[in-house]
Amino acid sequence: MRRLLFAANWKMHVAPQQAREYLKLFAMHYRTRPDREVWFFPPAVSLEAVAHAIKDRTDARVGAQNIHWEPKGAFTGELSAPMASHAGARATLIGHSERRHLFGETDEHVGRKLMAALKADLTPVLCVGEKLEERDAGQTVAVVTQQLAAALAGLDGGTLGNVVIAYEPVWAIGTGRNASPQDAAQVHREIRAWLKARNAARTRVLYGGSVNLTNIAELLAEPELDGVLVGAASLDPEGWATLAQTGAA
Numbered sequence: 001m002r003r004l005l006f007a008a009n010w011k012m013h014v015a016p017q018q019a020r021e022y023l024k025l026f027a028m029h030y031r032t033r034p035d036r037e038v039w040f041f042p043p044a045v046s047l048e049a050v051a052h053a054i055k056d057r058t059d060a061r062v063g064a065q066n067i068h069w070e071p072k073g074a075f076t077g078e079l080s081a082p083m084a085s086h087a088g089a090r091a092t093l094i095g096h097s098e099r100r101h102l103f104g105e106t107d108e109h110v111g112r113k114l115m116a117a118l119k120a121d122l123t124p125v126l127c128v129g130e131k132l133e134e135r136d137a138g139q140t141v142a143v144v145t146q147q148l149a150a151a152l153a154g155l156d157g158g159t160l161g162n163v164v165i166a167y168e169p170v171w172a173i174g175t176g177r178n179a180s181p182q183d184a185a186q187v188h189r190e191i192r193a194w195l196k197a198r199n200a201a202r203t204r205v206l207y208g209g210s211v212n213l214t215n216i217a218e219l220l221a222e223p224e225l226d227g228v229l230v231g232a233a234s235l236d237p238e239g240w241a242t243l244a245q246t247g248a249a
């Protein structure tokens with residue numbers, strides 16, 4: 001059975017008490033399905049609250065939005081992978097475009113963070129995607145495969161199977177513009193080919209970028225998509241519960 005993954009990136013929203021209230025409402029509106037998983041990426045301060053609220057669910061997971069590559073040290077304001085794990089995280093976003101483009105994360109940082117996540121047993125959700133000018137210049141596949149190569153170099157197929165890839169075209173994030181399902185599927189095929197060449201056929205590939213209740217059904221109709229990574233439309237618990245239940249059971 002194709003098990004779809006719905007990942008909610010709350011960005012800098014939802015403090016601990018709000019997270020508790022959110023998850024009560026979500027639980028009231030979301031009926032667990034064997035073909036779905038729902039992962040939450042709250043701000044670091046809310047990790048424990050979310051971990052506690054979902055502790056009895058086998059279909060849910062909480063993850064960090066960002067980690068540092070060192071396990072501890074003089075890195076003011078940073079969060080390490082083992083610390084996120086102690087707070088209940090079982091996954092982490094790596095290289096989200098807001099980290100890359102607003103906070104100057106390089107491919108080298110992304111690669112080091114990915115290794116730190118694997119070492120701490122956090123499932124890395126590696127975000128890749130091109131900027132608008134790169135898409136317009138026909139460089140989408142080159143940019144995406146270069147980001148994959150930089151972050152995943154040297155990993156064997158088994159390890160790559162424990163990584164989740166999120167294809168998120170930068171021009172589609174938080175802008176209300178999204179790639180057409182066919183455009184998204186085309187890039188997913190390229191990503192899958194890259195993975196397959198490294199014996200990693202079971203790696204899950206998500207799509208992200210202004211996914212909402214209006215476009216989710218047609219995106220999920222594309223068999224290339226193993227799920228979605230969603231920002232704005234995950235902030236309302238009832239809407240997110242509806243979105244994560246879209247499509248055939």
Ligand code: PEP
Pocket residue numbers: 009168172173174175176208209210211229230231232233
């Ligand atoms: C994201 O933050 O990864 C994202 C896709 O955001 P949005 O859904 O708001 O475009």
